[in-house]
Amino acid sequence: MVAGLILIIVLGYLFYLSFGSSVSYYVTVSEFFARGTELHDTNLRVAGEIANNSVEWNAEDLELRFVITEGGDDMMVLYRGAKPSNFKAGSSILVEGKYYADGVFRASQLILKCPSKYESLELE
Amino acid sequence: MAEAGHIALILALPVAVFSAVTSLVGARGGSGRILASARISAIVVFVLYTLALAIILYAFFTKDFSIRAVAEHASRDLPAVYTLSALYAGKAGSMFFWGWLISLFATWLVIQKRNNNGQGILYALAILAIIEVFYVALVAFRVNIFARHPSPPVDGFGLNPLLQNFGMLIHPPLLYLGFAGFAVVFALAMSALITRSAGNEWTIRVRHWAIFSWCTLGIGNIVGMWWSYNELGWGGYWAWDPVENAGLMPWLLGTAFLHSVAMRRQRNYLQTWSFYLIIFTFVFTLLSPFITHGGIESPLHGFYGSPFPPYILAAMLITVFGSMWLLYRRRDLEREEKPASLISREGAFLLTNVILAALVFVIFLGTVLPQVSEALGGMKIALDRGFFDRSCGPLMLILVFFMGVCPVLGWGKSTWRSAKRDFLYIMIAILVINAAIFISGIGRWYIAVVTVCGFPLFIMFQEWYRGVKSRHRTIGENWIRAFFALINGSRARYGGFLAHIGVILIALGVIASSFYSLERTATLDIGESLNIGKYEFTYQELRLKQDNVKASAVAAMLVSKNGGMAGIMYPSYDYWFSHRDHFAEVAVRTTPAEDLFVSLVWTGFNPEDKSATFRVLVNPLIVWIWVGGGFFLLGGAVAFFAEGRQLDSAEG
Numbered sequence: 001m002v003a004g005l006i007l008i009i010v011l012g013y014l015f016y017l018s019f020g021s022s023v024s025y026y027v028t029v030s031e032f033f034a035r036g037t038e039l040h041d042t043n044l045r046v047a048g049e050i051a052n053n054s055v056e057w058n059a060e061d062l063e064l065r066f067v068i069t070e071g072g073d074d075m076m077v078l079y080r081g082a083k084p085s086n087f088k089a090g091s092s093i094l095v096e097g098k099y100y101a102d103g104v105f106r107a108s109q110l111i112l113k114c115p116s117k118y119e120s121l122e123l124e
Numbered sequence: 125m126a127e128a129g130h131i132a133l134i135l136a137l138p139v140a141v142f143s144a145v146t147s148l149v150g151a152r153g154g155s156g157r158i159l160a161s162a163r164i165s166a167i168v169v170f171v172l173y174t175l176a177l178a179i180i181l182y183a184f185f186t187k188d189f190s191i192r193a194v195a196e197h198a199s200r201d202l203p204a205v206y207t208l209s210a211l212y213a214g215k216a217g218s219m220f221f222w223g224w225l226i227s228l229f230a231t232w233l234v235i236q237k238r239n240n241n242g243q244g245i246l247y248a249l250a251i252l253a254i255i256e257v258f259y260v261a262l263v264a265f266r267v268n269i270f271a272r273h274p275s276p277p278v279d280g281f282g283l284n285p286l287l288q289n290f291g292m293l294i295h296p297p298l299l300y301l302g303f304a305g306f307a308v309v310f311a312l313a314m315s316a317l318i319t320r321s322a323g324n325e326w327t328i329r330v331r332h333w334a335i336f337s338w339c340t341l342g343i344g345n346i347v348g349m350w351w352s353y354n355e356l357g358w359g360g361y362w363a364w365d366p367v368e369n370a371g372l373m374p375w376l377l378g379t380a381f382l383h384s385v386a387m388r389r390q391r392n393y394l395q396t397w398s399f400y401l402i403i404f405t406f407v408f409t410l411l412s413p414f415i416t417h418g419g420i421e422s423p424l425h426g427f428y429g430s431p432f433p434p435y436i437l438a439a440m441l442i443t444v445f446g447s448m449w450l451l452y453r454r455r456d457l458e459r460e461e462k463p464a465s466l467i468s469r470e471g472a473f474l475l476t477n478v479i480l481a482a483l484v485f486v487i488f489l490g491t492v493l494p495q496v497s498e499a500l501g502g503m504k505i506a507l508d509r510g511f512f513d514r515s516c517g518p519l520m521l522i523l524v525f526f527m528g529v530c531p532v533l534g535w536g537k538s539t540w541r542s543a544k545r546d547f548l549y550i551m552i553a554i555l556v557i558n559a560a561i562f563i564s565g566i567g568r569w570y571i572a573v574v575t576v577c578g579f580p581l582f583i584m585f586q587e588w589y590r591g592v593k594s595r596h597r598t599i600g601e602n603w604i605r606a607f608f609a610l611i612n613g614s615r616a617r618y619g620g621f622l623a624h625i626g627v628i629l630i631a632l633g634v635i636a637s638s639f640y641s642l643e644r645t646a647t648l649d650i651g652e653s654l655n656i657g658k659y660e661f662t663y664q665e666l667r668l669k670q671d672n673v674k675a676s677a678v679a680a681m682l683v684s685k686n687g688g689m690a691g692i693m694y695p696s697y698d699y700w701f702s703h704r705d706h707f708a709e710v711a712v713r714t715t716p717a718e719d720l721f722v723s724l725v726w727t728g729f730n731p732e733d734k735s736a737t738f739r740v741l742v743n744p745l746i747v748w749i750w751v752g753g754g755f756f757l758l759g760g761a762v763a764f765f766a767e768g769r770q771l772d773s774a775e776g
Contacts, residue, residue, distance in 0.1 A: 011482055022511030026494065026504040045506045059647040059726060059737055082645045082725040082737050085357065085697070085706040096508070 024096065030071030032099070045096050046075065046105065052089045059083075068093060075099075079107040086112050126191050129179030130270040136172040136227075137260045139165050144253035151246035151319075159246070163234045166249055169256055170231040173224050180220070180269055184211055190276040193217060193269050199282035199702060201673050205293060210283045212296045215417060215430040216269040221297070222413075223259025225304035226252060233308070244326065247315030248308070255307055258439055266431055282702040285674075291351030295344055299371055302341025303409040306378060309333045310406035313399060317450045325771075331385050332767040334402075338378040339760030345371050346630075346753035357708040357723040359643060359741040361749070362634075364512040366420050369491045370412035373484050377405040380480035386620075387473050396451065397477070403447045408484075410440045420495050469533040476526050479519055486515045513638070521576050524631045527624045528580025531587050550582040569639040577632045584621050611762065619763025622755050629752030636745035645725070647737040657742045659720065660684045664692075666727065666734040675699045677727045679736055683713070683720060695724040695738070719746040 024043035032039055032046055048068030056065040064079040064087075077095050087093075087110070097107040143165035150159045180193070184207045189195040197210040197217070211217040230252040233245060263269055286292075312330050348371065349361040362368060381401040414420070419433035490507050498504040532546040557578065558571045588610070595606035611618040646654045653662035662682040669676050678696040682689070693711040700707060713720040721743055727736035 007478060007482065011486065022508045022514070024506050024508065026506045057726075059728075059735060062645060062647060062737065082739055085708045085725060088705075096506075 028070045029068055029075050030073045032075065033073045037101075040099055040101060042098065043096075044099060044105075045094050045111075046099075047092070047094050048075065050087070050089050050091050050093055055087075055089060057083050068095065075105055076103060077105045077107050079110055084110055084112055125179060126183060126188070126270040126272065129176040129183075130264065130268060132172045132176040132179070133260060133264040133270075136169050136176070137257065137264060139172065140169045140253050140256040140260055143169055144250050144257065147246045147250035147253060151243040151250065151315075153243075162246060162249060166227075166230050166234045166253065169253070169260075170227040173227045173260070176270075177220070177224050180217075181208075181211065184208075187280065189278070189280050190272055192271050192273040195273045195277055195280045197281070197283055199280040202280075202283055203288070206283055206288045209287050209293050209296075212300075213283055213287055214269070215432065216263055216267040218296065218300075218416075219259060219267075219413065219432065220263045220269050222300045222304060223256060223263060225300055226259060226307055227256055229304055229308045230256065244312070244315045244319050244321065247318050248311040251311035251314050252307065255311075258435075262432060262435060266435070282700075285698070285700050285703065285707045286355055289351055289355050291347050291354065295347045295351055298340050298344030298347060299412070302337045302339075302344055302378075303374070303412065305333055305337025305340065306374065306402075306405050306409050309337060309381075310402055313402045314447060314450060317399065317447075317454055320454060327385060328767055328770050331382070332764065332771055334378065334382050334385065335760060335764045335767060338375065338382055339757065339764065341371070341375045341378065342760070343753060343757050345375060346750070346756070350750060350753075353746070354710065354712060357710045357725070357739070359641070359721050359723070359739065359743065361746075364490070364509045366415045366491050369487050370408075370415040373487055373491075374405050374408035374412065376480050376484050376487075377401055377408055380477045380484075381405055383473055383480075384477055386616075387470065399447075399451055401477075401481075403444070403451075404484075407440050407443050410436055410443070414440065415491070420492060469530060472526055472530045472533050476523065476530070479523055479526075483516055483519050483523075486519070487512065490515070520631070521572075524576050524580060524628055526580075527628060528583040531621070532583055546583070546586070550579060550586065553582060554578050567640060569635070573632060573635050577628050577635070580624065581628055584625060588618075588621070615762050615766030615769075619759045619761075619766055622759030622762060624759070626752040626754070626756030626759055629748045629755060631752075633745045633747070633749035633752065637743045637749075640744045642742040643739070644741075645737065645739045647726075647735055649735045654738070654740065656740050658686050659690070659742065660687075661693075661722065661738070661740055663736065663738070666736060668729060668731060672701075674701060675729065677724065677729055677736070679724050679727075679738070681711070681722055681738070693720065693722050695722045697724040697727055697736070699729070714747050716747060717744065719743040 024045050025039065026045045026047070027035075027039065029046060029048040032044070046068065048070035051067040051069045051074060054065075054067035058064075062081055064081070064083050066077055066079075067074050068077055069075075079095070079097075091112055094111040095105060095107040096109040096111065097105060099105045143162060146154070146158050146162035146165060150162045180191075182188075183191050183194050184198055185204065187194065187198055187200055187202075189198075193214050193216060194210075197213045198207060202210065212221050230249060233249060233252070309330055312326070312333065316326055316330075345368075348368070352363070353359075353361040381398060384398040384401060414433050414436040417430035417432045417436070419437065490512055494505050494507060532542075554575055557574050561570050561574065562568075588607075591610045592603060592606045595601050595610055596603055599606070599609075601609060642657050644654055644656045648654065648663040650663055650665065653660050655661075660683070662684070664680045664682050667676075667678045667680075669678070676696050676698045678694055681693045681695065683691050683693055691713060693713055695711040696709045698707050698709060699705070708723050708725060710721060710723045712722075719742070721741040723739045725737045725739050727734070
């Protein structure tokens, strides 16, 4: 009984410790803008689609700039690091990072979903 | 032809229902004819299912693109070996194969001679038949794997290049073997609940199946890590993605179950607890397809637009409520004994069990929380890898430490005297090594590594040495002979030792590579180089070539270590015409101390400007993860055959 209680407390503490810095809100581009400035400077995962003709890849400085779009809203994204191999306009993407007042989302990680054309054949 | 396969599958459905009904009637004391029908119908389901499998495999191997599943996942240029991967790359194919394994195992139970008596087996058969009905109904009616393509293409779409890898060839079937095996363990457990008998023979049989399932599932996960490391190009092997967690959680629960059943054979502890564990192991094997088929959103991989999740969720709920009801009915059966002292082998087993369950609890919460918070009306949240690292890491370290304590703790109660005898020299040895590490300044985390991993390793070697020495003294066998005779004499124990050594080696690789990995990304022109640690990588040449399948850019990277030439590595960057997408092939150079990992992540395919972006990692001790996997498999196999032998002798 006592051991169980201690365990629950320890677990709860571990969970609490781990939780704080790891949690981020998950929104789409339009949901983000619908909330005004509320989500500025917070850890976010934003879902959208890489806009056509928006990709600027500077290989020399490892700087990737692009725009993600969803629900009629656009967001500028800056990512420092290698361009993911399956990165291209039209793909669905999750960008992880923070949005700052200068209007640019600084992404620390890019998560690409497999392009929708994989699905196009999978009709039900 | 394909229609024949579909018909075979449809026919299997009523036969499986019939098998379930006759098994139930037979178990309640039916006549010999009913018993015979129960057995034969289980075999007929398997035969029909195998026929269907043979037909779909034939369609895959002959590249019959008039069948949609073949057109979507195979292509003319797909090498024959990977045709098998194409089968389970599809959502219907994966469930189809899994269902087939369950029918195979049910037949296995039937034809084993020793199972001919006892109603327990009949209840188990009935439960397996019900599970089969579920799978057959899904793949025969919900997503028909034999469905024709509305307009058959000349060539198929082809298999995702990332899946064209040996690891991905064996990773899914290993997982499915484990999952299907745990279904058998679950069925045996439920039959014991219904018949209210769980004798010695039952325990051995359950352990036999549990070891098999636990071992295949564990190896399946390790192969998945190996694939992720060698194919995906991000330099890691575990991302705490929901799909990965889905394979890990049932394995952890199965591990707890195995340990609690090990206890049961020696003492009468943990009865009800074991039943809870196997019930949830089985439920979590269902959670896995629930997640991979999109029931929980995974950012990385999974099957798109699969209709299965609601059905799987229903099956999970029915399983939980049904088995809880059974457990409730038998609550009067056996009183639990409490361990006399926590400082005993029982106490350590108990703690191990609790920590394993706690681990699963944390991983489960972390996996489903993002989804749940949205369902509860809050904002959708996401958890990053750090959450899992920080919450699971400490628990896993405690587990590894316990592996060292358990083997030397006696049943009942341990004394300080015996503890001193067992631990003193090892503690001194660890202190000395740590002092050496501290002085040499390799890195402070290695002190933790040596303490946590070295302790259990040394304990096991000491136990081994003691066993061999006593045989050598008393029986007079030479050392080598005594070593093998010792393992042979108590295979379950030493199988466990080997598996534990495997897990400790994996922990070693994981800890070292988590804390001491070096990473650099840079864009280089021909002739330029980048430095990382004591290595220098010089970009020498880029070869562009093209065939029918892909256009490749292969870079030659000259590697030198401390100024001396160490070799050339060839990472490549491919454009696949079928998928209209780029895929990187990483180059890995393995030594016992560290891996060099080079991924060519971008180049313009321009003969004039060959500048290219490379990601380079130096990952220490990674190879020990795969070596640990080998020990794990060896240990599982030794224990498995030990149980098999016991099963034979238990029935005379």
